Amino acid sequence: MKIKAAVLEDMGRAGPYAASRPLKILDVELDGPGPGEVLVRIAAAGLCHSDLSVINGDRPRPLPMVLGHEASGVVEEVGAGVDDLVRGDHVVCVFVPSCGHCAPCAQGRPALCEPGAEHNGKGDLLSGGFRLHRGEARVHHHCGVSCFAEYATMSRRSLVKVQKEVPLHIAALMGCAVLTGTGAVFNGGDVGPGGKAAIIGLGGVGLAAVMGAIAIGAETVVAIDMFEPKLALARELGATHAFNGSDPDLVAKVKEATKGGVDAALEFAGSVKALEMGYAITRRGGTTVTAGLPNPKAVLSLPAVSLVAEERTLKGSYLGSGVPSRDIPRFLGLYHRGRLPVDRLLTHRIRLDDINAGFDRLADGSAIRQVVEFN
Ligand SMILES: [Zn+2]
Ligand SMILES: [Zn+2]
Structure with missing residues (x-):
């Protein structure tokens, strides 16, 4: 399918980003989910300093890449072998996929998953697959998520299911700001x-x-x-x-x-x-x-x-030294009790077209959390 996405083609452009536009809003082709993968319609995607660090070159990544690693969304389609999510489920994206089998995963430390880190470094999915491209040219995945886009295909192991009562712009912040x-x-x-x-x-x-x-x-x-x-x-x-x-x-x-x-x-x-x-x-x-x-x-x-x-x-x-599938539901529970007023973090709700100006606000400290919302 064709989607609109924010693509980084080169690192280290000088600000202001609203003028230099390091992120280009382009039409990108997104393949459907392979085995163990899920196609997600992105609802809200947060702008985080880790994205900014890729834009300014502090955290070099393979390019071109669709950025974004903090998001919520709605399951659109599941790949073979995914039997615990169905179309319409609400999910939060986690920026380290965990294989469940390596030594850190076996020790209950999925944030340190070895294949997860390896694939995030390569800019592909946990399966080793690339689902993003422009014509013949590959486009890399950011942290297995790449959520500055209308849709994303990602590993089931990058997702935590959440209750539908949770507003999706709040749920998005669980994936990085709150989890970390x-x-x-x-x-x-x-x-x-x-x-x-x-x-x-x-x-x-x-x-x-x-x-x-x-x-x-x-x-x-x-x-x-x-x-x-x-x-x-x-x-x-x-x-x-x-x-x-x-x-x-x-x-x-x-x-x-x-x-x-x-x-x-x-x-x-x-x-x-x-x-x-x-x-x-x-x-x-x-x-x-x-x-x-x-x-x-x-x-x-x-x-x-x-x-x-x-x-x-x-x-x-890293990633709050926790277990996302345990922590996201408990932090949402505290949010509902009024003990984690996560909504106070959210200063701007913006459109994908305004994302470069959003990174200017993040860089100059005039915003805390901003989310891109998709309809
Ligand atoms: Zn982050
Ligand atoms: Zn692992």
């Missing part, structure tokens, strides 16, 4: 009731982590970002402290406010400076978690002895 941000808090085991947490980098993912820290019952939630409106939103959501990341006295101020530092600092900014700051504001014996995605060439250096003498832990979190 709230998941890092809920699944990492570092933030608990009565504890002290700091969240650095208040994009959609970081703010979802702020909500998660509040929902889990942290006593102190410190929010840090360079943009004052995001700090104001974090305070409205229930953060107990908010600091501007450009404040030269920030480390001392956080240590004073938290009486020696936080139990856990979670970094979502994707910069080494932000991670170093997170380490500095973590108390002795505490844990620093990084869930941002820095440029692959970025290197972190730390005083090694502090890990030992201060019994510190430094660790990463």
Whole structure:
């Protein structure tokens, strides 16, 4: 079938993107589902910093590629062997397909699925197939999802079924912002009731982590970002402290406010400076978690002895270190209870044609989560 999709043909174009238009809205051919695959009509697709990192070249990917990795949609057609989804089911896309059989999958860590990572790197589906092309030329899949498009064919293992009562523009945000941000808090085991947490980098993912820290019952939630409106939103959501990341006295101020530092600092900014700051504001014996995605060439250096003498832990979190088929329903349950006000993340609902301007807003910090909606 012919679909309209946002295609990236080259990386590293300078902004403003509304003028340089790195994403072209093109007619692309989409093949139907192979065995174990599903054709999804995309309802809403979120704009995330990980897409921006491909556009600006920080995360190189094979091109051309239909971008987009956070979405909800409606099942249109199922391939052979898919017997647990039917046409009309509502689904959330997950940006790492999990094979269910490799060592990390067997350990209950599907976010680290080895074939999933390999195929995402190659820009094809978990089956090894390409379902997108323009004439004879292949078009690559982004994270097995490629949802900046009217329809997408993807692996059944990239999808989680959700209740039809959930608004689809809210469901979309579950796939990356909430799964990654709230998941890092809920699944990492570092933030608990009565504890002290700091969240650095208040994009959609970081703010979802702020909500998660509040929902889990942290006593102190410190929010840090360079943009004052995001700090104001974090305070409205229930953060107990908010600091501007450009404040030269920030480390001392956080240590004073938290009486020696936080139990856990979670970094979502994707910069080494932000991670170093997170380490500095973590108390002795505490844990620093990084869930941002820095440029692959970025290197972190730390005083090694502090890990030992201060019994510190430094660790990463990918896709919220969780199990999407378990976490998406429980986070939606908390949303319905009013304990994860995910709707507060959504600042813009746009059309596919306006997607380049949307990435300008994401880059300059004037938007949090924006979704492209398809009719
Ligand atoms: Zn994302
Ligand atoms: Zn696997």
